Amino acid sequence: MRKRKYPVQLSEEQWNHLNSLLCKGRHSLRKLNPAGVLLLCHQGKEDREVASIVSVSLQA
Secondary structure (H helix, E strand, O other): OOOOOOOOOOOHHHHHHHHHHHHHOOOOHHHHHHHHHHHHHHOOOOHHHHHHHHOOOOOO
């Protein structure tokens, strides 16, 4: 596994905010996709795995 250039470390408050965005689901995909990506990166998932789960390209 390649080391991330910019590791994601969220505070509990940030994690709770992003998680609530995803759970409520009342926002556009423009907000939900980045929130999902950040949460998955925070969990230590690899780039390809994150892209597959969130259904975005690796370049996004």
